[in-house]
Amino acid sequence: MYIILVYDIISQKRGTKLLKYLRQHLSWVQNSVFEGNVTPSGFEIIKSGINEIINKDKDSVIYYSFESMSYSKRGVIGIEKNETDSFI
Amino acid sequence: MYIILVYDIISQKRGTKLLKYLRQHLSWVQNSVFEGNVTPSGFEIIKSGINEIINKDKDSVIYYSFESMSYSKRGVIGIEKNETDSFI
Numbered sequence: 001m002y003i004i005l006v007y008d009i010i011s012q013k014r015g016t017k018l019l020k021y022l023r024q025h026l027s028w029v030q031n032s033v034f035e036g037n038v039t040p041s042g043f044e045i046i047k048s049g050i051n052e053i054i055n056k057d058k059d060s061v062i063y064y065s066f067e068s069m070s071y072s073k074r075g076v077i078g079i080e081k082n083e084t085d086s087f088i
Numbered sequence: 089m090y091i092i093l094v095y096d097i098i099s100q101k102r103g104t105k106l107l108k109y110l111r112q113h114l115s116w117v118q119n120s121v122f123e124g125n126v127t128p129s130g131f132e133i134i135k136s137g138i139n140e141i142i143n144k145d146k147d148s149v150i151y152y153s154f155e156s157m158s159y160s161k162r163g164v165i166g167i168e169k170n171e172t173d174s175f176i
Contacts, residue, residue, distance in 0.1 A: 004092060004152060008118040008169060030096040030148050031120060047165060054166050060118050061165040064092060071156060077135060077149040078142050081096060 001040060005063040007032045009054060018053050018061075022046075030081040091131060093122045093151040097142060106141045106149075110134075118169040 005026060009015035015032070022028070025046050026036035038046065043065065050061055066072070093114060097103035103120070110116070113134050114124035126134065131153065138149055154160070 006094065006118060006121045029150060030094060033094045033121070033150075050165050056166045059166040060169050062117060062121075062168075063163050063165075065161045065163070067159045071159075072152055072154045075151050075153070077138050077151075078144045078147040080150075081148050 001043065002037055002066045002069045003035060003043060003063055004066075005034045005061065007054075007062075008060045010058045011055070014053055014055065014059065018050065021049055021053060025049075028082055089128060089131065090125055090154045090157045091123060091151055092154075093149065095120045095142075095149040096147065098146045099143070102141055102143065102147065106138065109137055109141060113137075116170055 003026065005022070007015075007018060007022075009018055009032070019028075019032075022034045025038070025042070026034035029035050054061060091114060093110070095103075095106060095110075097106055097120070107120075110122050113126070113130070114122035117123050142149060
């Protein structure tokens with residue numbers, strides 16, 4: 001499955017911790033945005049890790065999961081921050 | 089079509105301008121993330137507007153467009169910043 005994940009973390013300390021954690025599992029897109037292919041069980045593990053890092057009363061993590069990206073398109077206006085990324 | 093749009097704007101002035109512009113056309117999700125239903129021609133207009141605001145050598149706007157969100161799921165860990173939004 002393909003994941004697009006965005007986060008808004010109030011504390012800088014937790015934000016840095018989450019950034020480091022997500023870099024191990026997904027591809028960084030820009031700012032607080034990640035994307036990547038994961039297995040359903042792999043994503044359950046990622047969600048557990050996020051739950052342990054964030055403050056659920058203050059922070060926000062939103063994800064969009066897709067069974068297939070066949071009917072989607074990714075576009076960039078301006079520069080691509082992460083040149084190494086490929087889509088799917 | 090459904091759009092998820094994220095941006096990373098270097099200048100605060102341009103960032104504020106883009107935020108105001110996008111609020112008129114899409115739903116704010118969190119930080120520099122928007123989503124929403126638009127027509128293909130409506131999205132062409134939005135892209136033109138973005139092009140006029142950003143510095144294409146420094147700023148980055150990435151969008152994911154989907155013909156249908158039928159095979160997708162949106163989830164939240166922690167709080168939903170924009171409670172008024174609904175997903176399709």
